[in-house]
Amino acid sequence: MxxxxxxxxxxxxxxxxxxxxxxxxxxxxxxxxxxxxxxxxxxxxxxxGGRDAFECLVRTILSQNTSDTASQPAHDALVDRYSGDSADLVDALAEADQQTLAETIQSAGLYNQKSERIIAIAGVVREEFGGEAGFDEFVRDEDADIVRDRLLEMNGVGPKTADCVLLFAGGRGGVxxxxxxxxxxxxxxxxxxxxxxxxxxxxxxxxxxxxxxxxxxxxxxxxxxxxxxxxxxxxxxxxxxxxxxxxxxxxxxxxxxxxxxxxxxxxx
Known part of the structure; x- marks a missing residue:
């Protein structure tokens, strides 16, 4: 046990x-x-609660249809490559080369599909929320149903992924x-x-x-x-x-x- x-x-x-x-x-x-x-x-x-909302979203996408053993190295590699001391992860991924990102997250499986979705979602988050800080505020402070509905509109985000973001980043009770x-x-x-x-x-x-x-x-x-x-x-x-x-x-x-x-x- x-x-x-x-x-x-x-x-x-x-x-x-x-x-x-x-x-x-x-x-x-x-x-x-x-x-x-x-x-x-x-x-x-x-x-x-309290985890970075965008990174939590990316991490959960990487975990789809695979195990923590496979997705964790992909997450670590992604963060190492795209998240510098002052870099906004949203900006870095929105501008990422898809093939390079796919190679970076290869251990997570379905890496071509996941890399395309992560880049697209990063673009949406940058345009709509201005980056990581704005997305954090939205996930933590907006009505939970509104947050869930907006997340579900993003390609590649299903109910479980949306709920993980609400729970682990938003700290929402009852999720x-x-x-x-x-x-x-x-x-x-x-x-x-x-x-x-x-x-x-x-x-x-x-x-x-x-x-x-x-x-x-x-x-x-x-x-x-x-x-x-x-x-x-x-x-x-x-x-x-x-x-x-x-x-x-x-x-x-x-x-x-x-x-x-x-x-x-x-x-x-």
Missing amino acids: TDREPTKNISGGDAGGGNEARFDPATAGTRAEAVVDRLGELYWTKTY FPVDTHVHRIARRMGLAPADADHETVREYIERDVPGEKCGFGHTAMIQFGREYCKARKPACLDDPEACPLADRCDQVGVYPASGEVVDPSAAD
Whole structure:
């Protein structure tokens, strides 16, 4: 079990900010909140916010369809090449040569597509917000729904990416980004309908989990998915007691008797 937040992670870690949060599991008002409280006891409890909004957006785009192990080197290489002591990262990327940027972020996969999108988004941010500072102010101070809608209008920004920017840069309470781990776990545990899409899962969790717990709930659920509730072989498949959340789970799509695991939407 991991008892602390990974340092190299979009959620921030020791290098990226976040403040320790306090909570009382005994006061959980919903099943989803009780699950998040248990995850907080297993891993970490932090509130987030304060990361540079544009860099957070770029970092999340780099993480799309790949792992932190692959995207982190790409992020580090991009920052090393394009972010100097006085340079505005938005300006540098808006004017970047696409092929050079693609080579720089190659480890993240889909590098041609991602480099094109990052350059285009940098141009939009520079024209509309004047650079990093203006974009930071927009993400942190404007109405969250307006920020989310504007982010979703940018090519390459989906709901999860927009929500990560709102959470980790904007510090917005009540935002629970849904990635593949959260989508799988919420439906497998019965916290959302088995056939729910990503947005429906988000609606259910944000409805049932207090806003101040959504940040650490998101990051801890991802860690739980990596360690216990894996897509093909969850810990409960061979030994129900191997999962620390077994008593909270409906095991939708998991059949220990036969050893079969299916997507919750295909469960009997």
